Amino acid sequence: MLDLHRLxxxxxxxxxxxxxxxxxxxxxxxxxxxxxxAVLEREAGAKLLERTGRNVRLTDAGLALVxxxxxxxxxxxxxxxEVAAIAAGRPSGVVRVSAxxxxxxxxxxxxxxxxxxxxxxxxxxVTEAEVEASIPALRLRQLDAVVGDEYSDQPRPVHAxxxxxxxxxxxxxxxxxxxxxxxxxxxxxxxxxxxxxWAACQPGTGHRDMQIRACRALGGFEPDxxxxxxxxLILVExxxxxxxxxxxxxxxxxxxxxxxxxxxxxxxxxxxxxFLLTRAARTPAVEVVAAALHEAAP
Numbered sequence: 001m002l003d004l005h006r007l008x009x010x011x012x013x014x015x016x017x018x019x020x021x022x023x024x025x026x027x028x029x030x031x032x033x034x035x036x037x038a039v040l041e042r043e044a045g046a047k048l049l050e051r052t053g054r055n056v057r058l059t060d061a062g063l064a065l066v067x068x069x070x071x072x073x074x075x076x077x078x079x080x081x082e083v084a085a086i087a088a089g090r091p092s093g094v095v096r097v098s099a100x101x102x103x104x105x106x107x108x109x110x111x112x113x114x115x116x117x118x119x120x121x122x123x124x125x126v127t128e129a130e131v132e133a134s135i136p137a138l139r140l141r142q143l144d145a146v147v148g149d150e151y152s153d154q155p156r157p158v159h160a161x162x163x164x165x166x167x168x169x170x171x172x173x174x175x176x177x178x179x180x181x182x183x184x185x186x187x188x189x190x191x192x193x194x195x196x197x198w199a200a201c202q203p204g205t206g207h208r209d210m211q212i213r214a215c216r217a218l219g220g221f222e223p224d225x226x227x228x229x230x231x232x233l234i235l236v237e238x239x240x241x242x243x244x245x246x247x248x249x250x251x252x253x254x255x256x257x258x259x260x261x262x263x264x265x266x267x268x269x270x271x272x273x274x275f276l277l278t279r280a281a282r283t284p285a286v287e288v289v290a291a292a293l294h295e296a297a298p
Contacts, residue, residue: 004076006040007069008141009033010048010058014066015140018055025140070161073141074281082284091284092121098134099126099147102232102251103274107167108147111296115289122285130205130230131156131277138162138277144286146277147293149249151210152270165276165290167297170250172210172270175239176261183261190219190267199227199235199244210270211247218267236260254298 013022013033023030041048048062058066099108104126112124129137131148138146139161147167150156158164174188182188198215200223201207208228215223227238232252238244240259249272253262276293278286 002043002065002072003040004072006036006043007065007072009036010040010062011066011069011073012140013037013049013056014058014063015136025142074279078281078283090121091119091288093283093285094123094125095144095283095285095289096125096142097127097145097147097289098129098137098143100130100149101128101230102249103147103149103167104128106251106254106298107274107293107296111289111292114296115292118292119285119288122288124289132204132206135159135162135277138279141279144278144283145289145293148275148277149206150273150275151206152272153213154206154209156206161280163278163280163282165294167274167276167293168251169271169273171264172214172247172249172272173253174263174265175236175246175248175253175257176263177239177243178259178261180243180245180261183263186263187266188263190215190265191221193245194219194221196224196245197226197243198223199229199238199242199246200225201230201232201235202228205230210272214247214265214270218265251298 009022009026012025013019016022016025019030019033023033026033037049044061044065046061047059048065049056050059097108108126112126115122115124131146134143134146134148137143139159148156151172176183182192198211200211212223215221227235227242227244229235232248235246235248236252236257239246247270251274274297276290278290282290
């Protein structure tokens with residue numbers, strides 16, 4: 001009979017690519033991972049791995065087993081959650097959530113506060129992370145829900161095994177120092193900002209890609225990106241203190257930002273959708289948390 005724990009190791013190896021990466025992710029030594037996979041091969045009665053130089057790759061039998069492992073692990077998770085809910089008399093268990101900073105502050109934190117009162121048997125563990133890093137962890141069951149974002153004309157990949165629901169749609173605004181000559185206008189043309197210094201998130205993030213695209217498409221220039229941080233409040237401070245410009249969504253600006261001017265773009269609007277991702281098969285506790293996130297979304 002196949003062991004679910006060893007199936008999870010095989011799935012982790014498939015996702016991570018190497019034995020050492022899978023070992024780091026699971027907190028095991030590489031030798032322990034190799035031993036467990038050898039046992040799994042004996043249980044399956046088929047060769048699951050083959051060596052390619054210093055690494056290994058999955059055989060056709062190994063790939064087939066990984067596909068079935070997802071359904072088996074979903075079933076086990078659902079069974080454990082149902083038993084826990086019956087024992088507690090209501091949804092219970094641990095739900096692990098990740099969110100980027102502004103959604104963490106404006107959506108996730110209020111939802112956690114509400115759930116502490118309405119569903120005290122659900123333990124919510126939240127971490128700040130960008131969606132690019134969170135989706136693999138969600139698919140590997142290291143997370144149960146991800147709050148992510150998607151900017152106009154920058155669609156995220158669609159995953160058949162994940163469920164996506166919109167939480168809020170908001171507008172991206174131009175943020176200038178309040179002393180900037182253009183701050184006196186309600187609308188500002190991007191073409192007037194070709195010589196500006198810009199603050200944006202780190203390379204590889206949706207926000208940075210959005211800002212570069214906006215400068216190129218709307219302003220016809222390559223932005224001078226001098227300041228980089230995934231902390232939007234740091235970006236606001238670089239606008240206020242260092243004279244930078246930035247494109248920031250309403251969720252960030254809802255707190256009020258003294259010392260800066262928030263303006264719309266004359267060339268048109270840029271939107272951002274904040275969304276919730278979960279695995280397609282949800283436990284009762286994840287359903288409760290998802291409902292609370294929807295309720296908390298401004």
